[in-house]
Amino acid sequence: MQHILIKDIATYLGQEICLKGWVRNIRQSGKLVFIILRDGSGEMQTIAFKPDLGEEAFETAKRLSLESSVIITGVPKQHPKQEGVYELDIKSVQPVQIAEEYPISKKEHGPDFLLSNRHLWIRSPKQWAVLRIRHTVYYAICEYLNDNDFFRFDSPILTPNACEGTTTLFELDYFDEGKAYLSQSGQLYLETGIMSLGRVYDFGPVFRAERSKTRKHLTEFWMMDAEAAYVEHEENMQIQEGLIRHVIRTVLTKCDRELTILERDKEALQAADAPFKRMTHYEAVEYLKSKGSEIDHGSDLGAQDEVMLTEGSPVPIFIERWPKEIKAFYMKRDPENPDVVLGDDLIAPEGFGEIIGGSQREDDHDLLLARMQAEKMPIEDYQWFLDLRKYGSVPHSGFGIGLERLVTWMSGIHHIRETIPFPRMIYRIYP
RNA sequence: UCCGAAAUAGCUCAGCGGUAGAGCGGGUGGCUGUUAACCACUAGGUCGGGGGUUCGAAUCCCUCUUUCGGAGCCA
Numbered sequence: 117m118q119h120i121l122i123k124d125i126a127t128y129l130g131q132e133i134c135l136k137g138w139v140r141n142i143r144q145s146g147k148l149v150f151i152i153l154r155d156g157s158g159e160m161q162t163i164a165f166k167p168d169l170g171e172e173a174f175e176t177a178k179r180l181s182l183e184s185s186v187i188i189t190g191v192p193k194q195h196p197k198q199e200g201v202y203e204l205d206i207k208s209v210q211p212v213q214i215a216e217e218y219p220i221s222k223k224e225h226g227p228d229f230l231l232s233n234r235h236l237w238i239r240s241p242k243q244w245a246v247l248r249i250r251h252t253v254y255y256a257i258c259e260y261l262n263d264n265d266f267f268r269f270d271s272p273i274l275t276p277n278a279c280e281g282t283t284t285l286f287e288l289d290y291f292d293e294g295k296a297y298l299s300q301s302g303q304l305y306l307e308t309g310i311m312s313l314g315r316v317y318d319f320g321p322v323f324r325a326e327r328s329k330t331r332k333h334l335t336e337f338w339m340m341d342a343e344a345a346y347v348e349h350e351e352n353m354q355i356q357e358g359l360i361r362h363v364i365r366t367v368l369t370k371c372d373r374e375l376t377i378l379e380r381d382k383e384a385l386q387a388a389d390a391p392f393k394r395m396t397h398y399e400a401v402e403y404l405k406s407k408g409s410e411i412d413h414g415s416d417l418g419a420q421d422e423v424m425l426t427e428g429s430p431v432p433i434f435i436e437r438w439p440k441e442i443k444a445f446y447m448k449r450d451p452e453n454p455d456v457v458l459g460d461d462l463i464a465p466e467g468f469g470e471i472i473g474g475s476q477r478e479d480d481h482d483l484l485l486a487r488m489q490a491e492k493m494p495i496e497d498y499q500w501f502l503d504l505r506k507y508g509s510v511p512h513s514g515f516g517i518g519l520e521r522l523v524t525w526m527s528g529i530h531h532i533r534e535t536i537p538f539p540r541m542i543y544r545i546y547p
Numbered sequence: 548u549c550c551g552a553a554a555u556a557g558c559u560c561a562g563c564g565g566u567a568g569a570g571c572g573g574g575u576g577g578c579u580g581u582u583a584a585c586c587a588c589u590a591g592g593u594c595g596g597g598g599g600u601u602c603g604a605a606u607c608c609c610u611c612u613u614u615c616g617g618a619g620c621c622a
Contacts, residue, residue: 144578145579147578148578163580196580198582219558223570223571224560225559226558228613229558324620326620328619333622521622543615
């Protein structure tokens with residue numbers, strides 16, 4: 117008997133086939149048992165009818181519990197009541213394992229319970245949909261970069277020093293070499309890669325020991341960092357915009373069903389695939405003050421400010437040219453205004469907040485060194501980084517995308533913890 | 548780290564000083580078209596831990612623990 121996936125069921129109507137999966141739900145009605153089977157690719161209703169199956173096989177079907185694994189053979193057909201929906205008349209039922217009482221019921225649950233049962237929760241329809249969108253976003257990002265001459269250049273996860281400050285690093289002992297840290301960004305290493313390959317990116321887990329406790333933060337999350345030689349501020353933003361718009365289009369095309377399951381507003385996503393808005397940090401602050409925000413010109417945007425800025429804007433907004441005091445040491449100063457740096461943050465619409473941070477990098481050795489000394493960084497640890505400005509330095513730019521933030525926006529879900537299989541947060545590391 | 552809320556059946560919650568409750572889930576039975584199916588019956592509890600007030604505490608007070616929501620920081 118041919119084993120097929122539920123997603124391909126429409127091409128096998130009228131033929132006897134075999135499905136292998138798990139019982140999503142089971143309902144009985146006298147001589148009928150309705151088994152909703154899911155197999156990873158999708159789900160469908162299968163029907164056991166006592167007179168067709170016989171006493172023994174029918175009893176086997178009745179005994180299936182939620183999430184029991186089962187192999188079912190039968191003949192798929194059009195659903196008698198619902199156009200375009202298929203169901204399967206069962207010929208045989210072979211339980212693989214009868215599940216114990218499944219803890220996740222069909223009714224509502226609280227977040228604590230669901231997170232403690234994350235290993236089971238991922239089977240639920242919405243979690244299934246979000247994880248498939250995550251896969252598609254990941255795929256779309258790599259696809260765009262590969263098509264635009266970026267090479268994958270994996271940066272190390274174990275690092276001897278900090279990229280931006282040391283207070284938020286997870287620390288560990290590294291044999292006889294002293295302390296090592298889990299990387300919070302591969303950016304500095306990527307800057308070495310462009311001098312060899314021209315354009316590079318990495319994509320992997322990064323770690324921040326921030327005691328953040330919001331719906332936008334994880335202590336372990338996946339970041340894509342891209343870096344390109346001879347790319348300056350303006351082109352850097354064009355690449356970011358092209359990438360995000362490619363992700364939106366790919367998700368809309370490939371994840372229509374997932375978006376439906378999540379009740380995502382697809383029109384809002386579609387509307388974001390248009391030229392992005394741009395504001396300088398100065399303009400943004402002026403605008404926010406006119407709306408009543410307490411923000412001043414020397415400050416970063418608060419969560420409320422981000423929401424206020426994007427209210428009424430269908431497209432993401434670049435905030436560029438930030439005060440140098442509140443941005444990282446490696447950002448290049450604006451030649452037209454030495455008080456600001458050529459950095460850009462991209463704020464997603466619909467209140468989803470910041471999804472990209474990028475900048476043109478400082479390529480002058482002496483300016484970079486002065487900035488590092490001003491921040492009292494241990495210069496000897498960063499000699500390799502300063503070397504890049506001695507041996508053929510070039511203007512270059514890059515940016516980082518938080519995968520989970522982007523997936524949160526694409527999925528339209530409330531909390532970032534649902535966008536990664538096993539979220540790591542300040543008060544949660546199980547399972 | 549700061550501010551706020553919560554903890555009662557496997558789960559979601561009600562009860563707020565006088566015998567521990569409901570819905571869902573589980574079990575048993577019924578039903579030929581169910582869609583978080585329905586109907587009947589049934590099992591299931593140290594009311595988060597510790598201390599106090601009271602004739603009497605799930606309920607009031609103190610304390611600890613855990614979790615949730617938000618802020619800051621960031622992606």
